[in-house]
Amino acid sequence: MQESALDLVQARDRLLGSGQLPPRVLREALADLHEFWLTAQAAHAGIDTAVHGVALVALGGLGRRELVPHSDLDLLLVHDKVEGVDQAAELLWYPLWNARIGLDHAVRTVAEAVEVAAFDLRVAVGLLDARHLAGDGDLTGRLIGAARQRWRAGVRARAAELVESARQRWRRAGEVAHVVEPDLKHGKGGLRDIGLLTALADGQLVDRPSAEVRQAHELLLNTRTELRRLTGRAVDVVRPQDGDEVAAALGLADRFELSRALSGAGRTVSYALEVAMRDASAQRRGFGVLRRKPDRRPLAEGVVLADGEVALARDADPSRDPGLLLRVAAAAAKVRAPIAPGALSTLADTAQEPRAPWSAALRQDLVAMLGAGEGLIDVVEALERTGLWARLVPEWGAVRDLPPRDAAHVWTVDRHLIRATANAAKLVTSVARPDLLLLGALLHDIGKGRDEDHSVVGAALAEQVGTRLGLSKSDVDTLQAMVRHHLLLPHTATRRDVEEPATVQRVAETLGGDVRLLELLHALTEADSLATGPGAWTPWKASLVADLVRRCAQAMAGEHAPGPEPLDPSQRELAERVAASGQPDVLVATNDTGDTEGALATVTLGAPDRPGLLSLAAGVLALNALEVHAATALGERGVAVLVLTASPRFGSLPDAALLREQFRRALGGTLELADKLAAKERDYRTAPFDPPAPRVRWFDNEADGGVVLELRCADRIGLLHSIATALERCDVDLWWARAATMGGTAIDSFCLGDEPRSGAADPDRRAAIEAAVLAAAADTG
CATH class of the missing domain: 3.30.460.10 (Beta Polymerase, domain 2)
Incomplete structure (x- = not known):
């Protein structure tokens, strides 16, 4: 035979x-x-x-x-x-x-x-x-x-085994969506996953695959069929050199159209399987889940974590709350939990598109989402599936599923941008403006997919986006310049002699002598290169870029220490009342911009000057779930005046009388502030979020002879309280403090008094202070 x-x-x-x-x-x-x-x-x-x-x-x-x-x-x-x-x-x-x-x-x-x-x-x-x-x-x-x-x-008992087996396969084969050379069979969103969906349906855990999944199945099968017919081999990975022929056999224009079609099919299958696996895992827990009280933990206003999924609170109303979509996305990205399908459906049906220009609270939530690192990837994917991402970034359509045109890139343009943003989240403490770094990473290739220079097109789109987000004119200009010049440093460092003064001068002049822009481009270059593909960011390339940046910084204007903001008349009047009465007082002034998201307020606390006031005031606000966006500590006629701009993480602003009573108890030592804050941080610790490494920078403040310590680290409840406490324990003379929160990143500055008294110029003394501050920043209780 x-x-x-x-x-x-x-x-x-x-x-x-x-x-x-x-x-x-x-x-x-x-x-x-x-x-x-x-x-x-x-x-x-x-x-x-x-x-x-x-x-x-x-x-x-x-x-x-x-x-x-x-x-x-x-x-x-x-x-x-x-x-x-x-x-x-x-x-x-x-x-x-x-x-x-x-x-x-x-x-x-x-x-x-x-x-x-x-x-x-x-x-x-x-x-x-x-x-x-x-x-x-x-x-x-x-x-x-x-x-x-x-x-x-x-099958219910094997749900965990099914999930782990699939994830191991994905780690080996990658994804069908978003990669230049997709594995049609083994990749995430490929044919093996369709088989797994069918197997879960055979086990009566989920419904049969939808019509959309069946269409994706047909495209994947047809592509695999033509790929093997044309190559004459048992291959499952679509390489660029085979793409045009396969595309022609399927009636598509070219490999780029084929790539976009496969990316769409892969993300359809991937999302369907993710939802199915969550359903299967939930069923594995059995009827005991129905008997116990559902586990619901608040994450943000209107947002809860319910049985491992980010869901809407019972009283949340997306049609009346324009910030709800972003708070859901930011929370899901940070805790690295999926958004519940019901929440996505409700948001897709009723969520408002943010009105331009965006409020400060909306920008904060957007930056918090972008700064969540790897958790951002799955969140954007979920928003893309439901059309919600396009409401936030309408310019995204041209780069969605767009394959790259150069061999160095391994991801589609949209996934490259998201991965670059996730990489930038690890670098936010290296720049003074983490919000602009994250936005620049998200938009740096937004101009691709057109015939013109993508940097020029992208800069125009970045201006459009920045204006819609409500950024200041100077910030829009910086964002636009980041996108326009995002290739300047790597191209110059690898193609020119960085030791040549003319090279350095050209870069410095191109950037208008802006040290902050240079700093942002340095971090963006690393984030962009890491998201390009293996070997795109080598130690050699990193050293060349760093050398160029160092030389350019020397050629530009020097850095200046941050300083305090002056008191306004109402705050000065508060200081006079405290000086006259000797009693602490609190003033709460809400904004009058008409924002409904976040209820931004300025809280001014005054008390007779004594050590430890900043840590106590910051602790009282944190205890009331107030997120501090900016803070200044100043002295006025023997009175310490603490001015903090804050908004509630949940609910509404606390009453000024409550803050005044708690502040007085904290001053009197009858409020167990440290214990209560530690308990609160434990209650709200929900995520495997991997924060960027904290960093400390020092400045000599020539204006008043002090020394400024600047801390950049991931924000958390009680952070300002912890840092101020650490400084007080180091027995420094704290003249003033400023705090700023940009998304999930805190940038806090502290003036440690004049040199003769603080001793902060001494290397050993400075090292001890820095170590204490870094330990406090890293301590999560």
Whole structure:
């Protein structure tokens, strides 16, 4: 029968060489061809419908009748302990081996097959595709029935194993969406995942795949079919050099159109499977979940973490709260938890599009989301699936699923931008304006997909976005310059002599002598390169760019220490009242801009000057869930005046009388502030968020002879209280303090008094202060 196996190969090759059959018809023809040969060969081996106790069963692609070119045959010879089954198997397998047809085979009883499936997940899922080919049909029916019954009975207990198996495969194969060379079979969002969706449905854990998933399935199968037909090999990875031919065979314009189509299909399948796996994991916990009280923890105003998903609070109303969408996204990105499908659906149906110009509170939430690191990727993907991302960034359409045009990039342009932003989140403490760094990372390639220079187009779009976000004119100019010049440093450092003064001068003049812009571009260069692909950011390239930046900084204006803001008349009047009465007092002034998000307020606290006032005041505000965006501590006629701009993390502003009473108790030592804050931070610690490393910078304040310590670190409840306490324990003379929060990053500055008294110029003294501050910044209780 070897000749008949060679005939099978020749017939297969004629089918593949004709080029006349559409992909689906070709797969059906290949299935018919192999099924015809196997049925005839089974009869030759003594296996036909008249024989009881032996059956030939197709699994895998042949079982599903999705046999793509150059696929292995997955076959099972099932028997009821009859004699001669091994000889029959040899008559089946050897001709296929001799003809070099790939074969995955097994010979088992029904009980053995079900037993192997009990501990081998791949076998268990494979048996769900079983289809009778030849022999005892009743025996095949018993196998299929037993396998499906065992699967339905045990799938809930195997949900965690299914999820982990899929994630391990994704780590090896990557994604179908967003990559330049997608693995159609094993990648996240590929054909194996569609099989997993079907298996979960067979286990009655989820519904059958939707029409959208079925369409994605068809595109993935057709692409795989044409890829193998054109290459003549069993390949599943679409390379750029094959893309144009595959695209033409599928009736698409070019490899770029094919890439966008595959990216869309991959993200459809990926999202459907993520939701299905969460549903399966929830069902695995059983009815005990229904008996216990749901676990709901507040994350932000109108946002809760409910059973591992970010959901809307019961009283949340997206139609009346324009900031709710961003707060949901920011919370989900930071805690790295999925947004509940119901919440996404409600937001998609009712959430308002933010009105331009955006409020400060909306910008804070946007920056907090962008600064969440790796958690940003899944959140943007979820928002993209529901059309919500386009409401936040309408300019995104041109880069969505857009494949890159240079070989160095491994991601589609939209995923590259998101990954660059996630990388930038790790660098926010290296710049004075983390918000501009994150926005610049998000937008630096937004101009791609057009015929003009993407840096020029992108700069114009960045101006449009920055204006809509409500940034100041100077910040819009900086953002625009970041996008326009995001390639300046890497191109200059790697293509010019950085030791040549003319090179340095040209870069400095291009950036208008702006040291802050230079700092931002340095961080953006690293974030961009890391998101490009392996080898795009090497130690050699990093050192070249750093050397160029150092030389440019020296050629530009020197850095200046931050300083305090003066008191306004109402705050000066408060200081006079405290000086006259000797009693602490509090003034709360809300903004009058009409914002409904965040209720931004200025809280002024005055008290007779004494050590420790800043830490106490900051602690009282944190205890009331007030997020401090800016703070200044000043002295006025022997009175310490603390001015803090803050907004409530949840709910509304506390009453001024409550703040006054708590502040007085803290001053009197009757309020256990440290313990209460530690408990509050433990209550709200929900995330595996990996914060950027805290950094300290020193400035000599020539204006008043003091020394300024600037801390950049991830923000948290009670941070300002912890840092001020650490400084007070170092026995420094704290003249003033300023705090600013940009998204999830805090930039706090403290003037440590004049040199003779503070001793902060002494290296050992400065090192001790810095160590104490960094330890306090890193301490999460």
